[in-house]
Amino acid sequence: MAKPIKVWMAPPGPNPWKVVLILEELDIPYEIVSFKFDDVKKKPFIDLNPNGRVPAIEDPNTGLTLWESGAIIQYLIEQYDTEKKLTYGDVIKKNQLNQWLMFQMSGQGPYFGQAGWFNVLHSEKIPSAIERYNTEVKRILSVLEGQLEGKQWLVGDKITFADLSFVTWNDRIDATLMCAPEKKFDGIPNVKAWHERMTSRPSWKKAMETRAKLMDEQGLQWNGMPKGINNMEEYEAKIKADAEARANGEAVG
Known part of the structure; x- marks a missing residue:
């Protein structure tokens, strides 16, 4: 074991x-x-x-x-x-899986993260940045939508690590783009069905x-901010204040 x-x-x-x-x-x-x-x-x-x-x-x-x-x-x-x-042994499929994993790492993760930052966490709303990263989120999703046309999974006929690598970020599309949860998969039905296949799994x-x-143990909201904190500037100020309190031997709440 x-x-x-x-x-x-x-x-x-x-x-x-x-x-x-x-x-x-x-x-x-x-x-x-x-x-x-x-x-x-x-x-x-x-x-x-x-x-x-x-x-x-x-x-x-x-x-x-x-x-x-x-x-x-x-x-x-x-x-x-x-x-x-969660993988394949043949050289073609194995490398195609790595290709999609790299796309998740270089495309989905960074662009979704920046969209979330400028839409949700950044205290100043910068329209050009919001438009830039929201557009990239939709572009990434359109690539996935096309790949999944007529298919259940990205590569081959079973779920793989490549599929699973996308699910955590896709689950946050509504929060990332600041849209209603029921609208986060509008216009991308293949991605929606794919996502639901994965989120129905016990894992x-x-x-x-x-x-x-x-x-809950850390008293956090859905977006990772402590309850009562609304943006990264407030969070960084709290971190600094807590550090100063600890240095002075004070209780940190």
């Missing part, structure tokens, strides 16, 4: 949950080390990931410490998916139950 893989995360962000989904789908033992976003650039986490971004893993079975969610996913598939449950439901619990 493999020893549990340690998954370091601040629970609000989408990227750690991509890794958790893979672990759940492959039935790999794991344990979560949950900490506040305030501490992503502090020890002990910065010793694991000098870039100060979540997630990172420590695998006691191989002695490997690894960060970047895409690299972690590739590692888990190579090391643990011996039955090819997703368990991951989101765990996320809700960890978020």
